[in-house]
Amino acid sequence: xxxxxxxxxxxxxxxxxxxxxxxxxxxxxxxxxxxxxxxxxxxxxxxxxxxxxxxxxxxxxxxxxxxxxxxxxxxxxxxxxxxxxxxxxxxxxxxxxxxxxxxxxxxxxxxxxxxxxxxxxxxxxxxxxxxxxxxxxxxxxxxxxxxxxxxxxxxxxxxxxxxxxxxxxxxxxxxxxxxxxxxxxxxxxxxxxxxxxxxxxxxxxxxxxxxxxxxxxxxxxxxxxxxxxxxxxxxxxxxxxxxxxxxxxxxxxxxxxxxxxxxxxxxxxxxxxxxxxxxxxxxxxxxxxxxxxxxxxxxxxxxxxxxxxxxxxxxxxxxxxxxxxxxxxxxxxxxxxxxxxxxxxxxxxxxxxxxxxxxxxxxxxxxxxxxxxxxxxxxxxxxxxxxxxxxxxxxxxxxxxxxxxxxxxxxxxxxxxxxxxxxxxxxxxxxxxxxxxxxxxxxxxxxxxxxxxxxxxxxxxxxxxxxxxxxxxxxxxxxxxxxxxxxxxxxxxxxxxxxxxxxxxxxxxxxxxxxxxxxxxxxxxxxxxxxxxxxxxxxxxxxxxxxxxxxxxxxxxxxxxxxxxxxxxxxxxx
RNA sequence: UGGGGAGUCGCCAAGCGGUAAGGCAGCGGACUUUGGAUCCGCUAUUCGUAGGUUCGAAUCCUACCUCCCCAGCCA
Numbered sequence: 001x002x003x004x005x006x007x008x009x010x011x012x013x014x015x016x017x018x019x020x021x022x023x024x025x026x027x028x029x030x031x032x033x034x035x036x037x038x039x040x041x042x043x044x045x046x047x048x049x050x051x052x053x054x055x056x057x058x059x060x061x062x063x064x065x066x067x068x069x070x071x072x073x074x075x076x077x078x079x080x081x082x083x084x085x086x087x088x089x090x091x092x093x094x095x096x097x098x099x100x101x102x103x104x105x106x107x108x109x110x111x112x113x114x115x116x117x118x119x120x121x122x123x124x125x126x127x128x129x130x131x132x133x134x135x136x137x138x139x140x141x142x143x144x145x146x147x148x149x150x151x152x153x154x155x156x157x158x159x160x161x162x163x164x165x166x167x168x169x170x171x172x173x174x175x176x177x178x179x180x181x182x183x184x185x186x187x188x189x190x191x192x193x194x195x196x197x198x199x200x201x202x203x204x205x206x207x208x209x210x211x212x213x214x215x216x217x218x219x220x221x222x223x224x225x226x227x228x229x230x231x232x233x234x235x236x237x238x239x240x241x242x243x244x245x246x247x248x249x250x251x252x253x254x255x256x257x258x259x260x261x262x263x264x265x266x267x268x269x270x271x272x273x274x275x276x277x278x279x280x281x282x283x284x285x286x287x288x289x290x291x292x293x294x295x296x297x298x299x300x301x302x303x304x305x306x307x308x309x310x311x312x313x314x315x316x317x318x319x320x321x322x323x324x325x326x327x328x329x330x331x332x333x334x335x336x337x338x339x340x341x342x343x344x345x346x347x348x349x350x351x352x353x354x355x356x357x358x359x360x361x362x363x364x365x366x367x368x369x370x371x372x373x374x375x376x377x378x379x380x381x382x383x384x385x386x387x388x389x390x391x392x393x394x395x396x397x398x399x400x401x402x403x404x405x406x407x408x409x410x411x412x413x414x415x416x417x418x419x420x421x422x423x424x425x426x427x428x429x430x431x432x433x434x435x436x437x438x439x440x441x442x443x444x445x446x447x448x449x450x451x452x453x454x455x456x457x458x459x460x461x462x463x464x465x466x467x468x469x470x471x472x473x474x475x476x477x478x479x480x481x482x483x484x485x486x487x488x489x490x491x492x493x494x495x496x497x498x499x500x501x502x503x504x505x506x507x508x509x510x511x512x513x514x515x516x517x518x519x520x521x522x523x524x525x526x527x528x529x530x531x532x533x534x535x536x537x538x539x540x541x542x543x544x545x546x547x548x549x550x551x552x553x554x555x556x557x558x559x560x561x562x563x564x565x566x567x568x569x570x571x572x573x574x
Numbered sequence: 575u576g577g578g579g580a581g582u583c584g585c586c587a588a589g590c591g592g593u594a595a596g597g598c599a600g601c602g603g604a605c606u607u608u609g610g611a612u613c614c615g616c617u618a619u620u621c622g623u624a625g626g627u628u629c630g631a632a633u634c635c636u637a638c639c640u641c642c643c644c645a646g647c648c649a
Contacts, residue, residue, distance in 0.1 A: 020587080020588075020596085020597095021588065021589090022587090022588090026590090046649090047649095048648085048649050050648085050649080080649065082648095082649080083648060083649075085648090086648075086649090136647095139647095140646080140647055143647075144645070144646085147645055148576095148645075149576085149645055150576055150577075150644075150645060151575080151576050152576085152645095153576090154645090181647085182647060184647095185647050187647095194576095194577085195576050195577040195578090196576090196577055196578075196644080197576090197577075197644055197645050198577095198644070200645085203646085203647050205647085206647035207647080208647085222647095224646090224647075224648085224649090225648070225649050226649095228649095229649085243649095245578095245579065245580090245642080245643065246642095246643055246644075246649090247643095247649090248578055248579060248643075248644090249577075249578050249579090249643070249644050250644090251578090252578095270579085272579095272580085272642095277585085283649095325586075325587095325597060325598075326586055326587080326597095326598095327586065327587050327588085327597090328587095329580090329586085329587070329588095330579070330580065331579090331580045331581065331587095331641095331642090332579090332580070332641075332642055332643090333585080333586065333587090334585080334586090335585070335586055335598090336584090336585050336586075336598070336599075338585080338598065338599065339585075339586070339597085339598050339599085342597090342598060342599090343598095345610090345611095349610075349611060350611095354608075354610095380607095383608085383610095383611075384611065384612095413609090415609070416609090424607060425607095426607060426608070427607070428607095457607085458607045459607075466607090467609090468609075469606095469607050469608065469609095470608095471608075535608085535610085537608045537610080538608045538609080538610070539608090539610095540610095561608075561609095561610050561611095562609090562610065562611090563609075563610090564609035564610085565609050566609090567609090568609080
């Protein structure tokens with residue numbers, strides 16, 4: 001008890017920030033304390049290969065793989081491939097690639113529920129023999145009628161009391177393919193009057209004469225999610241089977257199957273899935289965007305898919321940090337897309353090389369600068385990271401600056417170029433606007449400026465200050481580029497809101513993509529590889545799109561820089 | 575008017591009977607050759623509502639309100 005409070009403070013602040021607490025960690029801690037799973041932590045990420053992974057899946061991936069890492073356990077990547085009608089190899093491949101891209105490892109084995117089909121079948125047989133399952137001949141419509149409603153109990157199927165022998169015979173023949181799709185199902189015999197509808201004799205197996213991406217035509221009966229998931233968890237020795245809230249009602253069934261079978265019993269835990277404003281995060285809706293060509297494909301940079309945000313220029317680090325920041329809880333919530341953008345800026349600020357590029361060029365002639373002279377200035381590659389070094393940027397008499405950096409009649413607080421005003425060209429000189437050239441329509445097409453040789457490098461010998469520093473590019477040296485600017489795919493914060501007429505596509509933002517065909521970038525960017533990312537100073541972070549040609553790079557704007565001037569304009573329109 | 579969940583700052587989210595963490599956003603200010611970054615301040619007398627228990631409640635009890643999920647041979 002002699003410790004000095006100041007010392008304690010220092011110790012605390014020096015410690016690495018511990019993983020934030022959440023209810024799942026509490027459960028695991030408690031299980032470890034009581035020895036429920038002998039201190040093991042084994043999780044799994046179980047996607048169904050019926051679509052591409054999106055940012056919502058990233059939350060689950062980070063949770064499951066993160067927990068395994070923190071608790072010294074393992075996390076399996078397991079495909080929940082029990083419905084061949086909707087699943088495809090393309091999705092399996094993309095999912096594997098995306099999880100790896102996000103930065104997670106799972107050893108040499110990818111797991112598939114389909115690997116357990118034979119075992120699952122045997123377990124179904126076990127249930128039948130125990131009188132806990134039966135083959136039902138009712139049609140899908142009849143089963144629905146018999147199920148009752150939310151407030152009324154269901155009634156038992158006339159086939160519910162079939163003999164075990166008859167059930168066995170029928171089930172074997174279902175497997176052999178003697179019956180057409182939909183003609184019969186295997187059902188659990190539980191309780192048609194249960195207040196939990198999932199327990200009203202749920203379907204365990206259905207007949208589906210469809211080719212499975214992995215088992216091909218080996219099977220024509222497939223287990224339902226409820227009969228496959230828990231048992232797959234059991235086979236893999238999963239300790240904590242983490243899923244989303246809508247499966248809470250299924251937990252009694254998850255438990256029932258495992259208990260009836262008398263096999264190892266993992267614990268199912270549910271958490272709230274991620275929602276993000278200004279976008280949609282449901283496979284059904286994303287697939288519609290792709291199929292109806294509202295976007296160019298699964299990897300369209302406007303898509304919230306991992307393939308999409310990757311192409312947009314988001315980094316795995318930023319996404320993982322985002323998943324960490326939003327936390328884990330059980331209340332439905334909609335996170336702000338701004339939080340994600342914050343994470344992207346934070347990561348890219350540390351790592352992106354700075355570069356100059358002009359999106360909407362305005363020609364500037366430095367009238368007192370020699371015609372043929374070319375100077376090279378040293379530019380810092382990243383002020384956040386000196387080890388990234390410097391590069392040379394050529395300067396000459398004719399330049400391009402950003403159209404938005406000039407105003408003929410500047411409002412209050414506009415610090416940039418205007419007639420008679422002096423500004424700094426980054427790394428180069430102070431220039432002063434002396435003349436504004438317009439076309440017949442009165443549009444500003446060119447600026448005549450003078451430079452002050454005494455300000456070479458960007459500092460005035462006499463110590464005079466300038467309020468703005470502009471980015472620029474030398475006209476004779478610049479490379480042509482195409483730049484794609486993206487905005488929210490939807491113009492409504494919550495496009496999932498139900499509306500009287502029309503569906504969510506009615507909220508698609510018609511201006512979500514703006515293509516600038518004639519941007520100019522500094523010559524050091526020539527030949528940049530697809531995927532490489534940069535900060536265009538004062539504008540934002542951009543990355544090279546795979547559509548790039550050797551003679552014309554294509555850039556995607558990943559996210560803009562925070563813009564104080566935009567805020568000023570917005571708050572006091574003048 | 576069945577069952578299962580959830581309600582703490584504009585948005586996420588800690589808190590687990592001892593007197594409201596943190597992050598994002600926002601607002602001030604410092605600094606600045608990116609109106610970027612960085613830095614420094616400010617922002618819930620109050621935890622869906624109403625009662626109750628307690629010396630003490632966001633935390634326990636009761637009732638009520640609101641929102642989400644479930645009637646696929648989808649997952």
